[in-house]
Amino acid sequence: MPLSKFKDRARAFADQVHLAKAQKKYPYFRPISRSWGTEVEVAGRRLIMVGSNDYLGLTHDPQVIEAASRAMVRWGTGAGGSRFLCGNLTLHEELEERLAAFVGKKKAVVHVTGFSTNLGAIASLLTPHDIIMCDRENHASIFEGCKAARAHIIPFAHNDVSSAARKLAAARQKNPQGLPLLITEGVFSMSGDVSPLADLVRLKEHHPDLLIYVDDAHGLGVMGPKGRGTAAYFGLTHGVDFIMGTFSKALASIGGFIAGDDEDVLEYVRHHSKTLIFSAAQPAGNAATVLACLEIIEREPERIERLWENTRRAWDGYQEIGLISGNSLTPIIPVFIGPEEKAFIVAQDLFEHGIFALPAIFPAVPRQQAVIRTAFMSTHTGSQVDYVLECLHKLARKHQLRAAEQPAPPPSFSGVDAVPSSPTLAAFNK
Ligand SMILES: Cc1ncc(COP(=O)(O)O)c(C=O)c1O
Known part of the structure; x- marks a missing residue:
């Protein structure tokens, strides 16, 4: 039966997803039941969104x-x-x-x-x-x-x-x-x-x-x-x-x-x-x-100015904490984590703290160079940005995310080592 052959191929992958979900390590496809732009509702909880590309908050x-x-x-x-x-x-x-x-x-x-x-x-x-x-x-x-x-x-x-x-x-x-x-x-x-x-x-x-x-x-x-x-x-x-x-x-x-x-x-x-x-x-x-x-x-050029104000506030905060954020000087500021499984754990911790930010893993970034991709918006308030910084500070200590605590990351932790193919979830099951 042709379908059973395909099922064999799909099963291993599906098993990884089921297991990751059971272990509360699966961060993707989270259903958002409501959005206010800088905040979203997921499973009845209101979270600060710091992953969206809605940079000017115009949605x-x-x-x-x-x-x-x-x-x-x-x-x-x-x-x-x-x-x-x-x-x-x-x-x-x-x-x-x-x-x-x-x-x-x-x-x-x-x-x-x-x-x-x-x-x-x-x-x-x-x-x-x-x-x-x-x-x-x-x-x-x-x-x-x-x-x-x-x-x-x-x-x-x-x-x-x-x-x-x-x-x-x-x-x-x-x-x-x-x-x-x-x-x-x-x-x-x-x-x-x-x-x-x-x-x-x-x-x-x-x-x-x-x-x-x-x-x-x-x-x-x-x-x-x-x-x-x-x-x-x-x-x-x-x-x-x-x-x-x-x-x-x-x-x-x-x-x-x-x-x-x-x-x-x-x-x-x-x-x-x-x-x-x-x-x-x-x-x-x-x-x-x-x-x-x-x-x-x-x-309204002030919208772009506010976006850059928030970006600078976040960037300075990341520097103060000692996070590794590569060469970004834009509203997209990655937090370098390294091992993919660790990135899932940090993302889950952020979620528990009321922050919606997702890990980027291979093929979006090179293998074992996972990041939490944070992105800031013009409409974030100063206190939302500060709250994100406060949580990242706590998690940086807990998971040793600061530059001084990590083996040196690759020079810019960039340069995908292969033409992107299909995603791998192997990291979930380590
Ligand atoms: C650099 C780049 N190009 C193209 C696209 C695809 O755009 P869209 O999501 O609007 O289809 C994306 C989306 O993530 C992107 O980041």
């Missing part, structure tokens, strides 16, 4: 909710089809224009999620003859896009420009005809590291045909003047060729886009991205949400 903003509701009344709850066929709304077109202007590019193409933007856009841009330079810590959706393109993927060490330069030169020697595309995140989703974009763009001096694609999922609304992103932060809006972003972080919605200056290339992506053509369009309420967020970001 609960009354003006945003009002805009989404009005759009739902006008267009309905679903788009009814792919944008290619019957689901293309005037809202999507308006959004594309606004996004292109926001990031400083000529044209943008909206997809239904950020994941599907990377998957569809990268696969449509490249052929198996091309060369993809990929930071090892890039998001799984980028690697999936590269795999779908069947192009030659060359991973380089995380944020290591000389590694990228060396590998690019070698690849071009072997394949001088291949079109080279370098992909990096603007702000890395797990470590909070910022890409060395200026140095990466400088690679174009030796490789004038090199194209640069920046996934700025975590930089939009956070980095640069008026939250216009990491390329704008470096003054490199025109130095990079593609800016990709998601709506699921600071833009309080769901969806994604790719923007660039060449209208023909973007038109090609619009017609060849399989995830755009063969997937239903983003619903109107979600598109209207993003438009409302872009207006608020423009009008």
Whole structure:
């Protein structure tokens, strides 16, 4: 029986999950029964959320909710089809224009999620003859896009420009005809590291045909003047060729886009991205949400200022406690733990203290370099941040998380040692 064969394969994994749950070590898929933005209700308890990507706290903003509701009344709850066929709304077109202007590019193409933007856009841009330079810590959706393109993927060490330069030169020697595309995140989703974009763009001096694609999922609304992103932060809006972003972080919605200056290339992506053509369009309420967020970001710069105030408060606190937080200078601040099982225990302890923060394990980070990924929001109050610091202080002592108490972590505890594959839960059962 074919299903029983599959069941054999699934059972070992399912057993690990059951056991981890029984031992109260399983932190994922926690059902949230209510959210207030910076706080959520789980199993009847109210917890402070410090893992969300809702950096500007706009998911609960009354003006945003009002805009989404009005759009739902006008267009309905679903788009009814792919944008290619019957689901293309005037809202999507308006959004594309606004996004292109926001990031400083000529044209943008909206997809239904950020994941599907990377998957569809990268696969449509490249052929198996091309060369993809990929930071090892890039998001799984980028690697999936590269795999779908069947192009030659060359991973380089995380944020290591000389590694990228060396590998690019070698690849071009072997394949001088291949079109080279370098992909990096603007702000890395797990470590909070910022890409060395200026140095990466400088690679174009030796490789004038090199194209640069920046996934700025975590930089939009956070980095640069008026939250216009990491390329704008470096003054490199025109130095990079593609800016990709998601709506699921600071833009309080769901969806994604790719923007660039060449209208023909973007038109090609619009017609060849399989995830755009063969997937239903983003619903109107979600598109209207993003438009409302872009207006608020423009009008109320104090929201971004507050985000950075909270980030600094948390960062200083982490330093005082002596936690190891890598090179992050962004609202994503990882707490280095190391062994995966220990990360589950610390996460459970945080939960018991009323804090919702989750461990990131392989393949999101390198093996046995687990972190608790904390992320701060503009709408956190000072006392919420202080409470998180107080608990981390206690847990740092209990679990010996301070730098002085740990064997030296790897230099930046970054640099995923393999192209992300499927997750492993082996650590649960140690
Ligand atoms: C860097 C990066 N790119 C792409 C995505 C996918 O975006 P979405 O969740 O909007 O599909 C994520 C989501 O976590 C991300 O962190």
